[in-house]
Amino acid sequence: MSATYRVAVRALCDFTAREGDLDHRFTPAPSAQEGIQGHTLVASRRGADYIAELPLSGIFEGLTVTGRADGFDPVANRLEEVKTHRGSLERMADNQRALHWAQVKVYGALLCKERGLAHITLTLVYLEIASGKETLLSQEVSAEELEGFFTDQCQRFLAWAEQEAEHRLHRDRALHSLCFPHAAFRSGQRELAEDVYKATSTGRCLLAQAPTGIGKTLGTLFPMLSAMPRQRLDRLAFLTMKTPGRRLALDALATLRTPHGGDEALPLRVLELVAREKACEYPDRACHGESCPLAAGFYDRLPGARQAAVAQQWLDRDALRDVALAHDVCPYYLGQELARWADVIVGDVNHWFDSHALLHGLAQANDWRTGVLVDEAHNLVERARGMYSAELDQRRLSRLRRAAPKALSRPLGRLARQWQAVFKDASVEDVGEPGKPVYRLLTMLPDKLVAAAQQVGAAITDHLGEHPEDATLELQELLFESLAFCRLAERFGDHSLCDLTRHGRGRAVLGLRNLIPADFLAPRFNTAHSVVLFSATLSPAHYYRDLLGLPDNTVWQEVASPFAAHQLEVRVRSDISTRFRDREASVEPMVAAMAQQYQRKPGHYLAFFSSFAYLQAVLARFREAHPEVPVFSQTRGMPEAQREAFLARFTPGGTGIGFAVLGGAFAEGIDLPGDRLIGAFVATLGLPPFNDFNEALKARLTARFGQGYDYTYRIPGMIKVVQAAGRVIRSPDDEGVVVLMDDRFAQTSVRALLPSWWQLGSHSSR
Numbered sequence: 001m002s003a004t005y006r007v008a009v010r011a012l013c014d015f016t017a018r019e020g021d022l023d024h025r026f027t028p029a030p031s032a033q034e035g036i037q038g039h040t041l042v043a044s045r046r047g048a049d050y051i052a053e054l055p056l057s058g059i060f061e062g063l064t065v066t067g068r069a070d071g072f073d074p075v076a077n078r079l080e081e082v083k084t085h086r087g088s089l090e091r092m093a094d095n096q097r098a099l100h101w102a103q104v105k106v107y108g109a110l111l112c113k114e115r116g117l118a119h120i121t122l123t124l125v126y127l128e129i130a131s132g133k134e135t136l137l138s139q140e141v142s143a144e145e146l147e148g149f150f151t152d153q154c155q156r157f158l159a160w161a162e163q164e165a166e167h168r169l170h171r172d173r174a175l176h177s178l179c180f181p182h183a184a185f186r187s188g189q190r191e192l193a194e195d196v197y198k199a200t201s202t203g204r205c206l207l208a209q210a211p212t213g214i215g216k217t218l219g220t221l222f223p224m225l226s227a228m229p230r231q232r233l234d235r236l237a238f239l240t241m242k243t244p245g246r247r248l249a250l251d252a253l254a255t256l257r258t259p260h261g262g263d264e265a266l267p268l269r270v271l272e273l274v275a276r277e278k279a280c281e282y283p284d285r286a287c288h289g290e291s292c293p294l295a296a297g298f299y300d301r302l303p304g305a306r307q308a309a310v311a312q313q314w315l316d317r318d319a320l321r322d323v324a325l326a327h328d329v330c331p332y333y334l335g336q337e338l339a340r341w342a343d344v345i346v347g348d349v350n351h352w353f354d355s356h357a358l359l360h361g362l363a364q365a366n367d368w369r370t371g372v373l374v375d376e377a378h379n380l381v382e383r384a385r386g387m388y389s390a391e392l393d394q395r396r397l398s399r400l401r402r403a404a405p406k407a408l409s410r411p412l413g414r415l416a417r418q419w420q421a422v423f424k425d426a427s428v429e430d431v432g433e434p435g436k437p438v439y440r441l442l443t444m445l446p447d448k449l450v451a452a453a454q455q456v457g458a459a460i461t462d463h464l465g466e467h468p469e470d471a472t473l474e475l476q477e478l479l480f481e482s483l484a485f486c487r488l489a490e491r492f493g494d495h496s497l498c499d500l501t502r503h504g505r506g507r508a509v510l511g512l513r514n515l516i517p518a519d520f521l522a523p524r525f526n527t528a529h530s531v532v533l534f535s536a537t538l539s540p541a542h543y544y545r546d547l548l549g550l551p552d553n554t555v556w557q558e559v560a561s562p563f564a565a566h567q568l569e570v571r572v573r574s575d576i577s578t579r580f581r582d583r584e585a586s587v588e589p590m591v592a593a594m595a596q597q598y599q600r601k602p603g604h605y606l607a608f609f610s611s612f613a614y615l616q617a618v619l620a621r622f623r624e625a626h627p628e629v630p631v632f633s634q635t636r637g638m639p640e641a642q643r644e645a646f647l648a649r650f651t652p653g654g655t656g657i658g659f660a661v662l663g664g665a666f667a668e669g670i671d672l673p674g675d676r677l678i679g680a681f682v683a684t685l686g687l688p689p690f691n692d693f694n695e696a697l698k699a700r701l702t703a704r705f706g707q708g709y710d711y712t713y714r715i716p717g718m719i720k721v722v723q724a725a726g727r728v729i730r731s732p733d734d735e736g737v738v739v740l741m742d743d744r745f746a747q748t749s750v751r752a753l754l755p756s757w758w759q760l761g762s763h764s765s766r
Contacts, residue, residue, distance in 0.1 A: 004064050008065075009065060012153060012157055016156045022298035022333055033487075042070075042134065058113055062161075079104065079111055080123045081103055081123070083126050083127070085129070089128070108146045109143075109150035120146070170267045172229035186219075186562065193219045193220070194223070196532050197223035205550050208532060209534075211562065216375070235345065237373070239352055239374050246348075248375075253346070270316070271320070272346045279321070305329045308323050308327065355487075374531065378723070387514075387517075388488065389488070391510065408460060411452070422442075450489045515700050569761065578610065590618055591618060597681070609659070609660075619631060646658060662686050663686065667727075679728060680724060686716070
């Protein structure tokens with residue numbers, strides 16, 4: 001090899017020593033935290049001369065292999081690889097054991113070379129988490145034998161490493177001269193691209209507020225790709241909130257790879273990651289070799305599939321599926337493997353920000369320099385709150401107690417009793433008003449219930465370790481629910497709260513709700529070389545800095561709108577109040593205002609309301625008063641086909657009013673350019689409901705940041721309003737109208753949160 005290629009010991013062995021079936025049957029495994037504690041426990045049992053986490057490295061023909069051996073006892077001349085497990089060790093698959101031996105042998109070769117040892121004792125230490133029992137498997141090996149094994153592994157990886165080094169060279173050379181794929185930038189697009197390039201070049205995070213219609217996707221991808229070779233970035237992740245965002249990113253990448261329709265594509269590997277349920281070819285089969293044909297022999301066929309995939313380079317969902325099926329391997333797990341070797345990965349935000357995020361984990365394990373782009377980033381606060389929240393469902397426990405194995409009856413019974421104690425402490429033993437759930441904010445974490453849930457998790461895990469045939473879906477769901485809840489309980493603090501909702505006897509939910517994602521997300525931003533968060537609504541900057549935990553040197557930039565005020569007529573109906581107490585009285589003037597605008601200029605409009613109940617009330621009255629105007633409506637839980645049919649109504653030159661809910665599927669992320677949509681009515685400030693939860697959130701945000709009301713109500717509400725209004729002007733030639741129907745839109749504090757290029761019309765009733 002002309003250039004040095006670095007690989008971690010674990011990655012090397014994963015590549016060379018895995019064989020046989022893919023097997024994702026449930027096998028009780030320790031958590032990452034338990035694994036860390038297990039390694040610490042083993043080290044504490046060794047002598048004073050024991051060296052834990054020993055860094056080792058070596059070179060073979062330009063291939064640099066690095067890693068940390070779990071432990072070395074120089075007195076006994078014994079090198080240890082520690083693996084934690086649950087249940088019987090006999091159930092461990094042979095190919096898993098072979099992988100463990102491969103790792104410790106590579107470490108042994110590196111250690112013998114470094115210290116000039118003639119031979120060494122290699123030991124696999126299997127620590128059973130529940131009992132603390134160690135099982136030691138040892139073999140005495142000569143340095144010569146280990147050197148041969150190391151050479152063999154490196155040679156098996158070397159062709160791939162040479163290919164990867166060559167690909168990186170060609171990729172970076174091409175990106176050095178990457179050209180913008182169009183004759184000119186759109187208005188505002190160059191400014192955005194320059195901001196992204198500067199942030200990537202200085203290793204900072206950027207909040208980029210840029211209006212819809214300037215080409216934000218291309219305007220962020222192009223500069224970060226250009227910066228890739230200059231900043232030695234290993235990977236670029238383009239992360240989205242919804243599926244349509246992935247499609248836009250892939251379209252932009254396709255344009256960049258083949259500018260001006262050229263035949264020669266940019267040497268750039270692009271991978272689309274999709275959810276497991278959408279990629280599965282056999283959803284009715286279990287994920288192991290005895291059930292699914294694409295899992296049988298997966299690792300034996302993986303090398304061929306992997307080679308074909310990287311040769312193809314363009315790996316969106318369909319292309320990846322074609323490669324996988326051509327080699328009889330699972331498309332989903334082939335995608336997971338290729339995340340290690342792709343240059344650009346397009347997927348959901350959870351792949352970087354979730355607690356078990358694939359890309360974040362790979363970046364840490366492989367020490368990647370990663371550039372991250374986050375589309376529609378105004379949604380990240382709520383998405384992250386969901387990632388770091390968990391629930392315990394009493395109904396699941398009740399169902400399971402009736403059918404669970406007898407060995408689990410005691411821990412399940414203990415958990416059931418703790419539920420009753422929580423009810424008593426929270427004064428919810430009586431259900432309350434018929435049909436209305438009882439909601440309580442708990443002043444502190446119910447530690448005894450959490451302890452009981454931990455015991456249930458441990459008991460189920462231990463039982464399934466000995467009796468895998470009992471792994472029913474219901475039992476696994478309770479296990480995963482308990483483990484997730486207990487993991488978050490361990491980190492419980494002022495960033496979260498605990499609440500109880502009781503829908504009736506035996507039907508309660510205990511929730512751990514994250515309020516301030518910053519405490520969990522800050523390390524995610526620090527792992528990346530640069531993160532660019534972009535959206536049409538990212539102000540005020542301090543709201544996102546505070547709640548997301550962005551670094552202190554994060555830059556906020558606003559790209560000037562390419563749209564002129566005359567393109568969008570913005571009018572406020574200050575004679576209308578949409579406050580809850582005024583809802584009934586608001587229906588008539590609201591219907592009149594909508595009809596007046598429609599008659600003034602017929603065409604397609606969207607009308608946004610704060611709830612389905614409010615929507616239905618106005619819709620019913622509008623139909624009664626103006627039957628000549630075509631109307632259609634969003635419904636609760638609307639299936640995807642019906643959502644597409646709703647949008648299909650917005651034909652060029654058509655007429656009608658679509659009724660929708662603010663913050664829903666049609667309030668952002670949809671594109672209806674030209675006269676497909678000429679106006680929007682926004683009948684609400686989008687404020688979250690004033691309830692116990694949001695008032696607790698306000699108090700917590702006030703205590704932390706001093707801006708509880710703004711952070712809980714006003715800012716999130718106005719983000720929804722601006723997003724909804726942003727559906728109207730989508731291109732430089734669009735024109736339209738937005739009618740804001742609430743007197744509070746006239747308030748200075750509210751108007752300050754509207755786009756600066758808007759010019760609000762008279763606050764009148766006409």
